[in-house]
Structures are given as structure tokens and as C-alpha cells.
Amino acid sequence: MSHPMKLAPIAMVLVGSLGLGGCATKSFVREQVATVNQRVDALDAKLQTTDGTAQQALAQAQSAAGQAQNNGQRLDQLNARVDGVEQQMREAKTKRARN
Template sequence: MSPSLTKIGALTAVLAGSMGLTGCATKGFVREQVATVNQRVDALDAKLQTTDGTAQQALAEARSASGQSQQNSQRLDQLNGRVDGVEQRMQEAQRKRARN
């Protein structure tokens, strides 16, 4: 044999051997790996659902508090008007007393 054919034959043997050794993943291995990932995804999904529920509840409470705050603000505005009226009447009464 010529030296180049020997080198090509040896190279072919090495390549064929390395291809045979690497192989493909078995179905069982893939299923095992996917199952592990699925468990992690399921756990994260459960946490996400819990977090979303908490966020929705907090949003509802914030909206309720905002509505209550607006009502309180309106009541304060009404009371301020009444207090201003009472103060004006008191000042008028004091002025009348001072004149007499």
C-alpha cells in the first residue's frame, strides 16, 4: 500500500471509531432529562400563579383604598367649607360685640 492510502485508511478508522463512541442520546435519557426540566417548570409555574394571585389581591385592595381616599377627600372638602362658614359667623359676631 502507498503511504497516503495508509494514512487515509487510518484516518477513516479513527473518524468511524469516534463517531461510534459519541453516539446519540437514548429515549430513556432524554425522557429523564425532560422530566427533570418539566418538574422545575411546574414548580416555577406554581410560584408564578401564587405571585399573580397575590398581585391581583394587592391591586384590588389598592383600588379600594384609592376609592376610600377619594371619599375622605370629598368629606374633608365639605367639612372645610362648613368650618369656614362657622369662622366667618364667629368673626361677624365678634365685630358686632366690639361695636356695641
């Protein structure tokens, strides 16, 4: 069986280690939170820059899409005019052939 005198130093070490460790000071926590906050602020600034760039690219893309649609409509109008001119040329050729 163990002697109580041999267990006393071990018990004192265990009680002492539990009492001394584990709690962080307010200043330590504030320093750690400040570091994290700086990183978050830096990432937020990068995100804002990226968002601005994306918004600008979206506006340019929408403008280009609108211009492409206008160009498509103009091409459709020109095709109709060319078709009309071709039709008139065929009719004129047919009339010449009859005469």
C-alpha cells in the same frame, strides 16, 4: 511518504468513533425533558402564587385609595363648614363691636 498500512488503524478509529457517538436515546431525552418540565411546573406554581398575592395587594391598594378619596372629600366638606362657622363668628363679633 506515509505508508497506507500506518493510516489504516487511524482511519478505523475515526470511523468507529463517528459511528458510536452522538445520538441520544428516546428514554434519555424523555428523562431530561421530564426534569425540565418538573422545574417549569414548580416555577409556574410559584408564579401563580405570586400573581395571586399581587392581585390581592392591588385590590387592597385600590380599596385604600378609594377610602382615602372619600376621606379627602369629607375633609373638604368639614373645612367648608368650619369656614362658614368662622365667617358667622366674625360677623357676630363685628356686630357686637358696633353696638
